[in-house]
Amino acid sequence: MGLHNRSRYGRYAGGPDPLAPPVDLAEALDAVAEDVMAGYSPRRALQEFLRRGGRSQEGLDELAGRIQQRRKDLLGRHNLDGTLNEVKKLLDAAVLEERKQLARDAMMDNTDRAFREMQLQNLPRSTAAAVNELASYDWQSSTARESYERIKDLLGREVLDQRFAGMKQALESATEEDRVAVSEMLRDLSALLDKHRRGVDTEEDFQEFMARHGQHFPENPQSVEELVDALAKRAAAAQRLLQSMSPEQREELMRLSAQAFGSPDLMAQLGQLDETLQALRPGEDWTGSERFEGQEGMGLGDGTGVLQDLAELDELAEQLGQDYDGSHLDDVDLDALSRQLGEDAAVTARTLAEIEKAMHDGGYLKRGDDGNLQLSPQAMRRLGRSLLRDAAKQLSGRQGRRDTRVAGAAGEPTGSSRPWEFGDAAPWDVTRTITNAIRRTIADGGDPGHGVRLAVDDIEVTETEERTQAAVVLLVDVSFSMAAEGRWVPMKRTALALHHLVSTRFRGDRLQLITFGRYAQSMDIGELTALPAVREQGTNLHHGLLLASRFFRRHPSMQPVLLVVTDGEPTAHLLPDGESVFSWPPHPQTIRRTVEELDRVGRVGAQSTFFRLGDDPGLERFVQRMARRIDGRVVAPETDELGAAVVGEYLRAHFRGRPYGDSDWAQ
Structure with missing residues (x-):
């Protein structure tokens, strides 16, 4: 074997890690379901979870906050005086060296020396005007001449760096040959873009251009369209940079640009390039501006790069905001996010996108008949199983022991x-x-x-x-006080837990969910889970008991079980014509009609339990009297124990005091 067959390992860079564990949807599903039960649509609930994130997972809002902080940092760190200050330093150095040379040159004619000194003394205060005035000056100091020529070189590299990222560094110490090559590149680029604008370019034209000049394009475009995209973004950022300057700064730079490489032709070529790019990409922001307030000066190229960063940050903020029609987390540019915030931010966004996709593709969300998203039966089962386990734990803790195991469907x-x-x-x-x-x-x-x-x-x-099968009615109060007092979601969680228990472990039983507010209504578990709170007065227990009686009559061979969850006395009853009458305080007729219907339930032998929520004395007296009337029970659980209380009473009705095993039926 030896050393010749060593393997080398590195970080996987081919996309998402194929060995990464699958995303855990349990937390997302619980959060989405909780919000759905609170009244959100499933789509809105999923969006809210993605915004908040999980216990150990950043959300979109946190990423968006980091985006805004980076934007603020860029604007607060930099200013746009970099190029002007650098030119001024070179100009001051050139003038100082020239004055020294004039003082040392004893052979120079006094008249000529005085004229030169006066010319240097009376240079305009404007840096651009002084540079332009010295364009034809016959420098006596070679050091001064070199400093002045460096101004032209700097300006040339800066204006090119505005359009082509990295050009400032690439052309440092450039020869005349290098400058000629750049000029040829600009001519070839202009020709290529002109053909593309007229629609007569070919793939061969692009490939030939890249073969000759590809080293000037670090973005590595793969087509003319990608080349135009990269150039237009950079050129638009350069325009925004100029518009972000003060009028004085802008005027200075425009005048200085004429000295770029000592060739006015360069600016003409770049002006033509900008015009072509603006025509090809009018949708770019060519007119915006930013307010820089920092102390760190930037050159034209660096400033253009920062403007590009700011534009990219704005695009990311919009993508993370997900506020536009048809938005998906797949829209987020992970490469851009990684550039701006680091790889960890890209991993976070990718994970959130996987959660969003898995919630759809995994069958937890489905389209209803109306086209809107709904929690799927699979999601309801998973949620019900989780809620039932919670109820089992509470029951086990309350009993203080683990009871004998009894399988739900067997006798x-x-x-x-x-x-x-x-x-x-x-x-x-x-x-x-x-x-x-x-x-x-x-x-x-x-x-x-x-x-x-x-x-x-x-x-x-x-x-x-054979064991007696049960016809079970869960009557739940949906008057607005349930939502106002924080009992809305616990009520729904209770219904889900009981529904899951009956549908998976007691399949021979029949469960009817009935809501009662101003009116009563039979609902399936999906409808109840998505039911929004309505600000409507009325607690029509009379109507609810009427529907319960009908259900029991449809299942005469089953043991009737009635479970009533309420936080208020009856304040409405049904008239013969189907209209609901509301009265507060409760009208005697409402109480009378409710009691009459309760007696009918009692006559069929229903095992009844009333779950009283809250401490209202009137409600307490009412449910106690109701329970005594039909030999029922009253349970007054805390809100967070409602599910365990209802499940426990259902099991008690089944096993009639015999021990029941939570470790079996809660699976």
């Missing part, structure tokens, strides 16, 4: 077994199931010693005595 074991049928929730008879599999394997000519594979026909389940 008492008889000692025999039977073949499994679809929908069976009875426990398997493991011994007989394995025995069946071994016998079948031998009959098929197989060797059980090499393993046994179970088939559906092998499965037998424990035979149990």
Whole structure:
């Protein structure tokens, strides 16, 4: 082996890490469901979670805050005097060296020396005017001449750096040959863009141009369109830079630009380039400006780069804001985000985008008949399972022990077994199931010693005595006080937990969810979960009990179970014509009609429990009397214990005082 087959490892750079763990949707689903139950639409709820983030996950708002802070830092750190100050330093150095040379030159004619000294003494205060006035000056000092020539070189590199990133550094110490090459590049670029503007360019034209001049384009464009995009963004930023300057600064730079490389032709070429780019990309911001207030001076090229950064930050802020139609987190430019805030910010945005995508593709959100997003049945099951586990923990803690396990769908074991049928929730008879599999394997000519594979026909389940099935009504108060007092979401969480328990562990039972506010209404779990709070007066328990009675009559062979959750006395009842009458304080007729309907529920033998929320004395007296009237119970749980209380009462009604096992039914 030796040293020749060593492997080298580095950071994966081919996109999202293929070995990264999948995103955890549990927290996102819980947060979205909580907001949906509070009245948000599923889409709005998902957006809110993505904005807030999770316990260990940054959200969009935090990323947007970092974007705004970086923007503020750029404006607060820099000013636009960099090039002017650098030119002034070079000019002052040239004039000082020239004066020294004039003082040392004893051979010079006194008249000529006096004229030169007067010319230097009376230079205009404007840096640009002084530079232009000295354009034809015959320098006596070679050092002064070099300083002055460096002004022309600096200006040439700066104006090119405004349009082509990195040109200032690339042309430092450039030869005349290099300048000629740049001039040729500008001519070829102008020709290419002119053909593109007229629609007659070809792929070969672009490839030939890049083969000759590609070193000047660090963006590495792959087409003419990408080349135009890069150039237009830079050129537009250069325009915004000039417009961000004071009128005096702008005038100085315009006058100085004539001295760039000592060639007015350069500015003419760049002016033509800007005109072409503006025609090709009119949508770029060619007229904006910024207010720089810092102490760190920038040259034209660096300033243009900062303006590009500011424009990129503004685009990122819009992408992260997600306030436009059809917005998705896939819209966020991760490369730009990484450039501006670092790789960690890009990872955060990518993770949020994966959560958004997984919530849709994973089946947790679906389109309803009206085209709007809804929580899917899969999401409801997952949420219900989680809420049921929470209720189980509260029940277990309240009981102080772990009760005997009883599977929800079975009664008492008889000692025999039977073949499994679809929908069976009875426990398997493991011994007989394995025995069946071994016998079948031998009959098929197989060797059980090499393993046994179970088939559906092998499965037998424990035979149990028939247990009474229940027709269960959960009556929940949806008057506005439930929302105003913070009981709206706990009420929905309770309904979800009970619905999941009945639909997964007690499938023989029938559950009806009935809401009662000004009117009562039967709802499925999806409708109840998405029900918004309505500011409407009325607690029409009479109507709710009427619907409960009808449900019990439809299931005469089942044990009726009534669970009522309310935070107020009845304040409305139904008239024969179907209209609801509201009265506060409660009208005697409302109480009378409610009690009459309660008596009907009592006559069918319903096991009834009233869950009183809040400390209203009138409500307490009312529910106590109602419960005594039909031999029911009253439970007054804290709001955060409502789910456990309702589930516990449902199980108590089932097992009639026998122990029930939360560790089984809560799975």
